[in-house]
Amino acid sequence: xxxxxxxxxxxxxxxxxxxxxxxxxxxxxxxxxxxxxxxxxxxxxxxxxxxxxxxxxxxxxxxxxxxxxxxxxxxxxxxxxxxxxxxxxxxxxxxxxxxxxxxxxxxxxxxxxxxxxxxxxxxxxxxxxxxxxxxxxxxxxxxxxxxxx
Amino acid sequence: xxxxxxxxxxxxxxxxxxxxxxxxxxxxxxxxxxxxxxxxxxxxxxxxxxxxxxxxxxxxxxxxxxxxxxxxxxxxxxxxx
Numbered sequence: 467x468x469x470x471x472x473x474x475x476x477x478x479x480x481x482x483x484x485x486x487x488x489x490x491x492x493x494x495x496x497x498x499x500x501x502x503x504x505x506x507x508x509x510x511x512x513x514x515x516x517x518x519x520x521x522x523x524x525x526x527x528x529x530x531x532x533x534x535x536x537x538x539x540x541x542x543x544x545x546x547x548x549x550x551x552x553x554x555x556x557x558x559x560x561x562x563x564x565x566x567x568x569x570x571x572x573x574x575x576x577x578x579x580x581x582x583x584x585x586x587x588x589x590x591x592x593x594x595x596x597x598x599x600x601x602x603x604x605x606x607x608x609x610x611x612x613x614x615x
Numbered sequence: 616x617x618x619x620x621x622x623x624x625x626x627x628x629x630x631x632x633x634x635x636x637x638x639x640x641x642x643x644x645x646x647x648x649x650x651x652x653x654x655x656x657x658x659x660x661x662x663x664x665x666x667x668x669x670x671x672x673x674x675x676x677x678x679x680x681x682x683x684x685x686x687x688x689x690x691x692x693x694x695x696x
Contacts, residue, residue, distance in 0.1 A: 500696050516622055518688060521672035546695065558696060578696055584674070586688075587695035588622035599623045602692030 467534070467542055469526045471517065473549040478559060485543050485561045492540045494567035496574040498560050504553040509593040515557065517548045518586035529580040537573040539564045544577065546587065579609045616681070618645075620659075621690035624666065627659040642668050642677045645687065659689075667692055 468485070478499055486495045504510045530542045539562055546558040560577045564570040581587075589600040619632045639645035643663075650657040660666070668675050669688040681687070 518619070518621055518669070518672070518690070520686070521669060521688070524672055582696035583693055585695040586621070586669070586690065586693055588691065589694045590622070599691065600694045602694050607692075 467527070467530055468545075469523065469530055469543070470545045471519075471522045471526065472545065472547055475547070475555065476545050476559070478556060481543070481545065481559060482561060485541070485563065489540050489563040491565055492563035492570075493565055494570040495561060495563045496567070496570040498574050498578055500557040500559070500578075502551045502553050502555050502557060505591065505593070509595065510553050511592050511594055512553075513551045513557070514590040514592055515548045515551065516588045516590070517546075521586045522546075522548075525585050526581070529577060529584065532580075533562070533573045533577050536576070537562075537564065537569040538566075539569060539573050542573065542577065544581070546581065546585065548587065576613055579606070579613060582606045583610050616684060617686045618649075619686060619688045621688065623691055624659050624689050628655050637681075639681055641681060642670070642675065642679050642687065645681060646677065665691060 482497050502513045526544050530544055533539060533542055541563045543561040551557060560574055562570045562573045583602065583606050591598050591600060616635055617632060618635045620628050625631050637645055637648055639648055646660050646663060650660045663677055667690055668677060670679060670684045671686055
């Protein structure tokens with residue numbers, strides 16, 4: 467398991483190749499990448515991501531560990547950035563490796579749903595006119611609830 | 616104990632961290648104590664359904680006991696991913 471919280475950007479291709487290259491029993495690797503999206507008006511200057519350093523690493527490891535116990539996964543990787551990011555920059559990635567694709571897809575989705583609502587990050591959108599904390603969405607909470615069984 | 620704030624809770628209260636001397640037995644009692652201090656606290660804690668709390672870096676609830684807790688964190692619902 468490779469779980470990283472960092473300010474600097476990452477190389478998605480290199481990270482994915484490295485992750486896929488380390489697997490031995492997996493026939494499937496799924497990756498998801500979150501990118502800073504501009505607003506509808508195209509006025510987003512940057513996104514500022516705050517986090518709770520003492521808790522973040524621990525929370526991400528617990529979430530990834532849960533994924534490893536619930537699905538037949540060989541490995542998982544999570545990179546999540548904090549700090550200032552411009553539209554188009556990568557915020558985070560998850561990667562899962564499993565013998566078969568169903569486990570890899572489902573576990574990646576599970577990781578994303580948990581990261582959205584249970585990892586201690588907060589996004590603020592900054593444009594030249596305004597600064598707004600992004601509100602959590604009910605849809606994200608609903609997405610989480612479907613894994614509770 | 617240490618009390619830490621994040622995102623708009625931090626901005627509304629005006630500081631990221633403080634040491635609080637308290638005899639509060641639960642998170643809710645601590646919230647009531649802080650809210651009674653000053654308007655910026657009562658404003659931040661006006662609607663606790665819009666807030667989350669972590670005790671020693673684990674998500675918890677407002678009725679949880681503070682016994683043995685060293686760090687309490689208040690923040691809005693998380694928006695990671």
